Amino acid sequence: MKLYATLFTLLLLISGCASKSYVKFVDNSIEDVIEIKSVNNRVKENGFTEVQIKGENETDQYMLFRYRVTWEDKDGFEIPSLSSNWTEFPAHKNAMFRINIIGPSKKATEYQIYIDKDIK
């Protein structure tokens, strides 16, 4: 019985530690090129959610990527915004890059960021 209780507690702990992935690579090959170091968010004084992604281009080449963000309200309904269009961002060789985005309204509390290779 004690063993079951311990296993159950462990399971709870593990599931509690599993965090949602806020960044998704559209093309799997991007994983070999850039590494996401952190995804931070904060609620500003005006109630808007601000997100900052820090990553690193681990190659010896300057590269251009693109990202888009989908926003949802607390009930999981999508909030359309211009940030759901693809936006380019540069990643200089062997250097950190930052993506900084603000939610389209106070209602936008959940987000998902997609990163893809640029199509130029």
Add this chain to the structure above:
Amino acid sequence: MNKIKLSLVVSTLSLLLLSGCAQKVTKIDVNNDTGEQVMGLDYRDFNQAAGEAVQSMLKSSALDKKNDKRHVLAISNVTNDTMQHIDTDQLVKKIRVELLNSGKVYVTTAIGNAEDKMNKEARALREDADFKQDTIAKEGTLIAPDMSLSGKILQRNININKDMQQVEYYFMLTLTEVKTGFAVWEGETLIGKRGSSKSVAW
């Protein structure tokens, strides 16, 4: 009779040839447009410029107001200073929609470039006996703007050599506090294109 037959054959052949040469029409997938860039401005450029402007405005807190109240925003002149026949509403409308949805502003259509003449026409009915007078807007009900959005889209052409040209487009926007006349936010997006001199940028 032979002449008629001959003309029918020629007409049919011409039609077949023409339809064979016609380029197939495809619908643009605006969510993932992999089409070639053009030297002129297209919807992708307006999306980029509007998106950057709104992000910058919201990050700047220039539109924040006490007690979550909204500003009243008037659309002033946004000038097209390019060689292209574009309607600057392609840019302004996207910004208006996004700002309205942000909960930060109401856009007034009472004055400015977004003016809806019905605001005045509906009030002109005050003397018209055909209209139930208590359904007509009273005097002093319109709200004056406390913010104004103005700007310019600028184009600069540079010849790199006889075969290549560079076209720079500047999207310049200013948010002015009407009471003080201060520019409380300003933004600029540069979109640069390089291509054949034979490409037309207007």
